[in-house]
Amino acid sequence: MDEEPAIELSALTKTYGAVVGVERLSLTVSSGEVFGFLGPNGAGKTTTLRCLVGLLRPTGGSVKVLGLDPITDHGRVAPHLGYLPGELRFYPELTGAQTLDLLSALQGAPAPARGDLCARLGLTDEVLARPVSGYSRGMKQKLGLVQAMQHDPKLLVLDEPTEGLDPLVQETFYALLLDMAAAGRTVLLSSHVLPEVQRTCGRVAIVREGRLVTVESVAGLREARARRIRLAFADGLGSRPLGAAERWAPRWHGNRVELLVPPSEVVGALRGLLGPAVVDVTVEEAGLDEAFLDLYRTGGREEEP
Numbered sequence: 057m058d059e060e061p062a063i064e065l066s067a068l069t070k071t072y073g074a075v076v077g078v079e080r081l082s083l084t085v086s087s088g089e090v091f092g093f094l095g096p097n098g099a100g101k102t103t104t105l106r107c108l109v110g111l112l113r114p115t116g117g118s119v120k121v122l123g124l125d126p127i128t129d130h131g132r133v134a135p136h137l138g139y140l141p142g143e144l145r146f147y148p149e150l151t152g153a154q155t156l157d158l159l160s161a162l163q164g165a166p167a168p169a170r171g172d173l174c175a176r177l178g179l180t181d182e183v184l185a186r187p188v189s190g191y192s193r194g195m196k197q198k199l200g201l202v203q204a205m206q207h208d209p210k211l212l213v214l215d216e217p218t219e220g221l222d223p224l225v226q227e228t229f230y231a232l233l234l235d236m237a238a239a240g241r242t243v244l245l246s247s248h249v250l251p252e253v254q255r256t257c258g259r260v261a262i263v264r265e266g267r268l269v270t271v272e273s274v275a276g277l278r279e280a281r282a283r284r285i286r287l288a289f290a291d292g293l294g295s296r297p298l299g300a301a302e303r304w305a306p307r308w309h310g311n312r313v314e315l316l317v318p319p320s321e322v323v324g325a326l327r328g329l330l331g332p333a334v335v336d337v338t339v340e341e342a343g344l345d346e347a348f349l350d351l352y353r354t355g356g357r358e359e360e361p
């Protein structure tokens with residue numbers, strides 16, 4: 057219900073010499089959304105995030121964050137922007153507490169949430185007093201999360217946030233995200249962990265080869281994607297041709313077969329498949345993982361019959 061979108065990308069393009077990072081990517085994220093950003097390796101996620109937080113200058117198009125240009129208006133954006141990079145680099149000789157102080161100064165904002173975040177993530181005063189060089193990977197990641205959220209930013213940009221966190225700490229992180237969402241903050245979450253996105257995000261963008269493939273609600277994505285049909289045959293013949301259903305790449309396990317079929321074609325598929333030898337049939341919604349994997353692979357192009 058806020059004034060302007062938290063994020064507005066308009067035909068964003070970033071090239072590295074001849075290599076395309078992202079190409080003409082347009083995307084709007086409203087204030088208060090928890091938004092997932094997904095795509096296979098090299099799709100352009102980190103490039104986009106780095107343009108968003110003002111670390112990279114776009115080659116073309118425009119970026120607006122909280123209504124401002126993250127490069128030219130950096131001083132006005134920084135106090136309201138939290139960023140967890142995918143590859144964390146800290147000054148090894150500084151302690152955790154000194155690191156948080158330094159980053160707080162760079163954010164140009166007080167850190168009212170720091171104490172609570174450290175307590176919830178188990179970064180004790182004793183740990184924070186030690187140089188970061190002696191931190192484990194998970195401890196560094198926790199420190200990264202605290203610095204990203206310590207100033208209670210309006211917009212939180214997270215690049216693979218649960219990398220290196222054990223399952224218990226991941227749960228704490230999800231709870232923190234829910235709190236952010238409940239407080240009306242905006243979160244952009246880049247992730248390969250699909251259940252994580254399913255759990256935390258309302259909408260997702262999928263990018264592939266530097267281009268936007270789709271933007272959809274998590275619920276809608278699941279709804280629109282495949283159904284899994286499983287059939288069991290009575291005879292001992294094993295795999296056999298399935299006629300028109302062959303186009304759904306049936307996977308055989310002995311006398312059982314499994315197909316992923318678009319929802320609108322399930323009834324037609326069953327008509328063609330059911331015969332006297334079929335002794336069992338189940339139809340279920342394919343998991344969100346499969347919905348995403350399909351988009352990863354095909355870029356969202358439905359195969360038409």
Ligand SMILES: Nc1ncnc2c1ncn2[C@@H]1O[C@H](COP(=O)(O)OP(=O)(O)OP(=O)(O)O)[C@@H](O)[C@H]1O
Nearest residue numbers: 072075076077095096097098099100101102103104
């Ligand atoms: N500094 C750079 N110099 C040259 N090419 C780069 C640079 N950074 C990224 N690229 C290229 O831009 C493309 C997008 O990379 P990017 O890191 O944004 O993808 P990603 O979606 O974050 O990938 P991953 O999931 O593997 O982290 C890739 O082809 C990559 O090789």
